[in-house]
Amino acid sequence: MPETVDILIAKAQGGDSAAFRDLMDAWGPRVLAFMKSRLDSEEDALDATQELFIRVWSALGRFRLGASFPAWIFTIAANLVRNRWKSRSLDRRKTEAVGVELAAAPSGDPSEAALDELRSEELRGAVATLPADLRRVVEFYYFAGLDIRETATALGLGEEAVKSRLFRARSKLRTALEKSQPGKRS
Amino acid sequence: MYYSVMECSGVEALVGTWESGGKAEAAALAAARDHVAACGECRARFATLLAFVERDSVEGAAPLLRPLPLPPGFSDRVIGGIEERRRSGALPFGEGRRSLRFIGIAAAVALFLVGVGFGARVLVPSRGDSVSVLFVLDAPQAKSVSLVGDFNRWNPAIHVLKRRDPSQPWELKVNLPRGKMYVYDFVIDGKHWVPDPSVETKVDDGFGGSGSLLRL
Numbered sequence: 001m002p003e004t005v006d007i008l009i010a011k012a013q014g015g016d017s018a019a020f021r022d023l024m025d026a027w028g029p030r031v032l033a034f035m036k037s038r039l040d041s042e043e044d045a046l047d048a049t050q051e052l053f054i055r056v057w058s059a060l061g062r063f064r065l066g067a068s069f070p071a072w073i074f075t076i077a078a079n080l081v082r083n084r085w086k087s088r089s090l091d092r093r094k095t096e097a098v099g100v101e102l103a104a105a106p107s108g109d110p111s112e113a114a115l116d117e118l119r120s121e122e123l124r125g126a127v128a129t130l131p132a133d134l135r136r137v138v139e140f141y142y143f144a145g146l147d148i149r150e151t152a153t154a155l156g157l158g159e160e161a162v163k164s165r166l167f168r169a170r171s172k173l174r175t176a177l178e179k180s181q182p183g184k185r186s
Numbered sequence: 187m188y189y190s191v192m193e194c195s196g197v198e199a200l201v202g203t204w205e206s207g208g209k210a211e212a213a214a215l216a217a218a219r220d221h222v223a224a225c226g227e228c229r230a231r232f233a234t235l236l237a238f239v240e241r242d243s244v245e246g247a248a249p250l251l252r253p254l255p256l257p258p259g260f261s262d263r264v265i266g267g268i269e270e271r272r273r274s275g276a277l278p279f280g281e282g283r284r285s286l287r288f289i290g291i292a293a294a295v296a297l298f299l300v301g302v303g304f305g306a307r308v309l310v311p312s313r314g315d316s317v318s319v320l321f322v323l324d325a326p327q328a329k330s331v332s333l334v335g336d337f338n339r340w341n342p343a344i345h346v347l348k349r350r351d352p353s354q355p356w357e358l359k360v361n362l363p364r365g366k367m368y369v370y371d372f373v374i375d376g377k378h379w380v381p382d383p384s385v386e387t388k389v390d391d392g393f394g395g396s397g398s399l400l401r402l
Contacts, residue, residue, distance in 0.1 A: 004389070006389040007336070007369050007389055007397070010369070010389050010399055011366075011367050014367040014401055016367065017265060020261075020265075021261045021265075024256070024260065024261045025261070028260065028261075029254055029256060030251070030253045032253070032254040032256060033251040033252060033253050034251060046257065046260075049256075049260075050260070050263055050264050050267060051267075053261075053264045054264060054267045054268055054271065057264075057268050058268075066389070122234050123250075126234075142241055142250045143249055143250050143251040144249060144251065145248070145251070167207055170204065170205050170207075170238070173235070173238065174201065174205050174235060177231075177234055177235055178231055178235075
C-alpha cells in the first residue's frame with residue numbers, strides 16, 4: 001500500500017528521513033515546475049525548491065496532520081518567490097513576468113516541443129495581463145494543481161472568493177489568449 | 187449528445203460555456219480536440235484555452251504546469267543543507283522534530299493510560315533493537331479482534347488479540363523495531379476497522395479511515 005501523505009508527514013515529523021525523501025519525490029516535481037514558472041532561471045528554480053524543502057523540514061513540527069499539505073507547501077513556495085524578487089529589487093516589469101510550461105504528454109517530436117514552447121509564451125503573456133489577485137488564484141489552481149479548497153487555504157480566502165476570482169480570470173484569459181490571434185476576439 | 191464531428195462554432199461554444207463557469211462533457215472535449223488538431227485557425231485560437239477547459243471539466247485532470255523531474259541527488263542536497271544549517275546553528279537542532287515530540291507525548295500519554303484505560307503499552311522500553319508492546323482493547327461484544335498496521339502490511343490475519351475470558355479486554359504482545367513511528371488500527375469481527383480509542387493523534391490510514399500513531 002502506498003503510504004498516504006499524512007503517514008509520510010507523521011513519520012518525517014518523527015525524524016524519518018526516508019519518509020521526508022518520499023515527500024520530496026512526491027511533491028518536488030510540482031514545486032520545481034511552479035518555481036520555474038515564477039523565477040527567471042532553472043538554476044534559481046532549483047535553488048528555491050531546495051530552500052523550500054529545508055524550510056518545510058524546519059517547520060514540519062508546526063504542520064497539523066489532516067490539513068492540506070499541498071496548500072501549505074505552495075504557500076511557502078509563493079512566499080519564497082516573493083522574497084526572492086524583493087531581495088533582488090527587480091523592476092516591476094520583470095516581477096510581473098510569469099513563465100509557464102504547458103502540461104502535455106512528454107514527446108520526442110521536435111515539432112510538438114516547439115508547439116509547447118509557443119503555447120508557453122502565449123500563456124506567459126496572457127497570465128501577465130491578469131491583476132495580481134486573479135493571477136495568484138490562477139497560479140495555484142490551474143498551474144500548481146491545487147483544488148478550490150486548497151487554493152482558498154493557501155491564499156487565506158473563502159472558497160466562494162476563489163470561485164469568483166476564477167470566474168473573472170477565465171474571461172480575461174480568454175480575451176487575452178484570443179486577442180493574440182489577429183482578427184479574433186477583441 | 188454525440189459529437190463525432192465538431193465544427194468551429196462548436197469549439198467556440200464549448201469555450202464560451204467554460205468561460206461562463208460551465209464544464210465540458212468528455213465526448214465534447216474529445217471532439218473539440220480532434221477539430222483543433224485538424225483546423226489551423228481553431229488551433230491558434232483555442233488550443234491553449236482547451237487546456238483550461240480540461241482542467242475545469244475532467245476530474246483529476248493534470249495541472250497545466252508540467253511537473254519537472256528533480257535532478258539526481260536533489261534530496262541528498264536538501265538533507266545536506268539541513269545538516270549544514272543545524273551545525274552552523276542557523277537551524278536549531280531538533281527544530282523539525284518539535285511535532286515529533288508533540289506526537290510522542292500524545293502517544294506516550296496513551297501508553298500510560300493502560301492502568302486506567304486501554305491502548306498500546308510498552309512492556310520493555312529500553313533494551314535491544316526492538317520494543318515489546320502490549321496492545322489492549324476493551325471490546326466485550328466483539329467475537330474477534332486483530333491488530334493491523336504498517337508493520338504487518340495491514341493484514342488482519344497476522345496479529346490476533348486474545349482475552350482470558352469475556353469479562354477481560356483483548357490483548358496481544360508484539361515486538362516492534364525501535365526508533366520508528368507506526369500507524370495502526372484494530373479490526374473487530376474481521377470487518378470493523380477502528381483506531382485505538384485511547385490515542386488522540388489520528389492520521390489517515392490510507393483506507394478511508396483513521397489510524398493511531400505509535401512512536402517507539
